Amino acid sequence: MAKKTKKIAVYPGSFDPPTDGHLNIIERGAKLFDEVVVAIAVNSSKKPLLTIQERLKTLKVLLKKHRNVRLDFFENKLLVHYAREKKATAILRGLRTVQDYEYEFQMALANKQLAPEIETVFMMTDSGLSHLSSSLVKEILSLGGSGKNLVPPLVEKIVHQKFKK
């Protein structure tokens, strides 16, 4: 019998910081694919609060319970080239609101042109999480607000510490 090929998806993002919204997509993605590679990527248009190391350390703890989720980071390369290296056949992205659509549509089309064999798979973010973004979380936490229902307690602690410095 022919060996079944593993279905691998890359879930890329800045994760600065990771939120409940990201974790929701990862959890659901892990049920659809044999393996999900959560890849911290450097978005050159953003000035991050957390270093790559801090994001890796945090996500490592948060993703520990998922047996088919791997954690990684990449920079100075295209997402599709990275996905090919990982033998991924899909790029997983979350869609929150219609505002996401245009940006995601453009990125998906560009990636498709660059690597036609890789599909972008969109997942609607669960309704209670669709208002979330990493920037919103940073603003709320920087002004002393609570991270409850936005980020895991560990992320809240790390971001608070960062703002105290």
Ligand code: COA
């Ligand atoms: N729940 C909550 N928030 C979510 C979310 C979800 N399910 N999905 C996305 N977001 C938020 C993020 O928190 C982030 O918020 P912020 O803008 O306040 O930081 C925002 O939506 C989108 O960010 P993210 O998903 O992290 O992606 P990005 O736009 O920062 O980066 C890359 C996109 C990394 C995938 C893209 O820049 C890339 O591919 N880079 C590699 C180079 C490359 O190939 N470029 C060509 C691409 S065509």
